[in-house]
Amino acid sequence: MRYLLQAVIIAAVTFAAEIIKYFVPLPVPASIYGLLLLFALLKSGILKLEQIEDVGNLLLELMPLLLVPASVSVLTALDTIQRMLLPVLVMGFLGTIAVMAVTGLLSQWMIRRKGEKSHE
Amino acid sequence: MSDLFASSAFFGLLLSAGSFELARAVNRRMGREVCSPLLFATLLCCAVLLLSGTDYEIYYESGGKMLEYLLTPATICLAIPLYRQFALMRKHAGAVLAGCLAGVAAHMAGCAAMLVLFRMEGPEYITLLPKSITTAIGKGLSQELGGYPAITMVTIMLTGLFGAVAAPALLRLFRITEPMAQGLAIGASSHAAGTSRAVELGDIQGAASSLAIVVTGLLTVAAAPLFAKLGG
Numbered sequence: 001m002r003y004l005l006q007a008v009i010i011a012a013v014t015f016a017a018e019i020i021k022y023f024v025p026l027p028v029p030a031s032i033y034g035l036l037l038l039f040a041l042l043k044s045g046i047l048k049l050e051q052i053e054d055v056g057n058l059l060l061e062l063m064p065l066l067l068v069p070a071s072v073s074v075l076t077a078l079d080t081i082q083r084m085l086l087p088v089l090v091m092g093f094l095g096t097i098a099v100m101a102v103t104g105l106l107s108q109w110m111i112r113r114k115g116e117k118s119h120e
Numbered sequence: 121m122s123d124l125f126a127s128s129a130f131f132g133l134l135l136s137a138g139s140f141e142l143a144r145a146v147n148r149r150m151g152r153e154v155c156s157p158l159l160f161a162t163l164l165c166c167a168v169l170l171l172s173g174t175d176y177e178i179y180y181e182s183g184g185k186m187l188e189y190l191l192t193p194a195t196i197c198l199a200i201p202l203y204r205q206f207a208l209m210r211k212h213a214g215a216v217l218a219g220c221l222a223g224v225a226a227h228m229a230g231c232a233a234m235l236v237l238f239r240m241e242g243p244e245y246i247t248l249l250p251k252s253i254t255t256a257i258g259k260g261l262s263q264e265l266g267g268y269p270a271i272t273m274v275t276i277m278l279t280g281l282f283g284a285v286a287a288p289a290l291l292r293l294f295r296i297t298e299p300m301a302q303g304l305a306i307g308a309s310s311h312a313a314g315t316s317r318a319v320e321l322g323d324i325q326g327a328a329s330s331l332a333i334v335v336t337g338l339l340t341v342a343a344a345p346l347f348a349k350l351g352g
Contacts, residue, residue, distance in 0.1 A: 014193045027345050029260025032338065034196035042203045049203065059194035060201075063312075064158040066191045067255045068136045069184030071162040071277060073270040075169060075176050081271050084244045087234040088271070091248050092278035095230040096309050097290060099252055100283065102226040103332070104296035104305030107219030111212060111298050 006055035009047070013038050122174045125182070133183025139164035156284075156313060158255075159277055195256040198334055205331045208324075212300055216328075219301070220335040223308035227252050227340075228347045235351055243267055245351035249344045251275045254311040257337040265348045276311070283310020284317040303328025308336045 017034030024033070041047040074081065081088070125131045143160035147153045169179055176184075202209075209216055228249070235245045247267035250258035255276045262272035287306050296302055299322055306314040307329035318329035 010193050010197065013196055017192070017196065027261075027264040027348075028341055029192075029195075029257065029264055031192045031195035031256065031260055032341050034192065035199045035202075035334070035338075038196050038199035039202055042199065043206070049200070052197075053200070056197040056200045059190065059197045062190065063194045063256060064156075065137060065140045065161070066187045066194055067158055067259070067273070068140060068161045068165060069132070069180060069188050070191075070255075070259050070269060071158065071273040072136075072165045072169070072179065072184070073176060074162075074274050075166055077268050077270045080244070080268055081274065084238075084240065084247070084271065087238045087240060087244070087248060088275050088278070091230060091234060091251055092275055093282055095227060095251065096279050096283050097286075098226050098230060099223045100287070100290055100305045100309035101294045101296075103219045103223035103308040104291065104294060104301050106222045107212075107215040107304045108296050108298040108301035110215040110218055111300055114212075114215070 003055055006052050009052050010055055010059070013041070121172045122178070125172065125174050126178045129182055131182040132179040133186055135165055135168060135179065136161060136183060136187060153316065156277075156281060159281060162277070191256055191259075195254075195260070198254070198256075198337075201330045202334045205327050208300075208327055209331055209335075215300065216304060216331060216335060219304045220308050220332055220339055223252070223305075223332075224336060224339045224343055228343060231347065232350055240351070242351035246344075246348050247271045248275060249347060250340060251279055252309055252311065253337040253340045254333050255280075257341065261341055261344055265344060277313070280310050280313025283314035287314055287317050288321070299324040300328050304332045307332025311336075 013034050016037060017030040020033040021030040042049060140157045140161040142164070143155050143157035146155060165179070169176065231245065231248045234240060234248060243266055246265045247262055249265065249267070250261040250272055253276070255273060258272055258276050259269045262269040283306065287310065291302050291305065296305055302321060303318050303325035306318040306325070311333050315326065315329040315333060319326035
C-alpha cells in the first residue's frame with residue numbers, strides 16, 4: 001500500500017497547485033506551481049524523496065505516453081497547421097540550432113573562465 | 121467500425137498505449153532508439169483514426185483524457201530530477217542561469233522575427249513561444265496564453281527529434297566541448313528528446329541536460345507572457 005500513500009501525497013501537491021492557480025491571476029499552468037511547491041517541500045526536508053520516489057519516477061517514465069493524446073489532437077487543427085507550416089519548420093530547425101549555439105557557447109565561456117580563476 | 125470504437129470505453133487507451141509499446145518493442149529489438157515512441161504512437165493513432173473515419177472526440181473520451189489527466193502530476197514530478205541535480209546546479213549556478221537565459225532570449229527573438237517575417241496572427245505566433253521546452257510545460261503554456269496547443273506539440277516534437285539527431289554534429293560545429301556546456305545546450309534547445317541523446321554522451325551531459333529542461337521551462341513560462349503581448 002505504500003504506492004497508494006505516495007499517490008495521495010502527489011495528488012495533494014497537485015490539488016494545492018490547482019488552488020494556487022485559482023487565486024493567482026497569471027497565465028502559468030498549475031503544473032509549474034506544483035513543480036516549485038514539490039521542490040520546496042523536498043528541499044526544506046518536509047517531504048523525503050523516498051515518500052514520493054516510486055510513484056514519481058513511474059509518472060516521469062510515463063510522461064511521453066501521457067502526451068500522445070495532445071499530439072494526436074493535431075487532427076483537429078489540420079487547417080491551421082497548413083497556414084503556419086513555414087514558420088513552424090524555420091523555428092524547428094534554425095531556431096533549435098541558434099538556441100543550442102547560444103546556450104552552449106555562453107555557458108562554456110563562463111565555466112572556463114571560472115576554471116581559470118580557480119587555477120590561479 | 122467507427123460505431124464499434126465509439127461504444128468502447130477503452131479504445132483510445134488501448135490504441136495510445138499499444139502503439140507506444142510497439143515502438144518501444146522495436147527499439148528494444150534493435151538495441152537502440154530507432155524511432156521516438158511519442159512520434160510513432162502519434163502517427164499510428166492519427167492513421168487509425170483517419171482510416172477508420174473515427175472522430176478525435178471518440179478517441180479522447182475512451183482513453184485520451186485518462187492519459188492527459190495524469191499529465192499535471194507527472195509534470196510536477198519534474199521537481200524530482202531538479203532536486204537530485206541541485207548540487208550540480210549550485211556549483212555552476214552562473215553558467216546554468218546565464219546559458220539558459222540566453223537560450224530563451226535567442227528563442228524569443230526568433231519567434232518575434234517569425235511574427236514580422238511571416239506576418240503571423242497572434243494565436244499562431246503564441247503557438248511558437250513554448251517551442252524549445254518540454255512538451256508537458258509547453259502544452260499548458262500554449263493553452264494559458266491562447267495559442268493552438270496541438271500545433272505547439274507538433275513543433276516541440278519536431279524540435280526534439282531534430283535536436284536529438286543533430287546535436288553531436290552541431291556541438292562539434294560550434295566547438296562546444298565542455299561536458300557541462302554540451303548538456304545545457306542540448307537541454308535548453310531540444311528538451312527531453314535531446315536529453316535522451318545527451319545521456320549517451322556522458323553522465324554530466326545527461327544531468328546538465330535534464331537540469332536545463334527545467335530551468336529553460338521555468339524561464340520560458342516567465343518570459344512568454346511578455347513576448348505574447350507583441351502578437352496582441
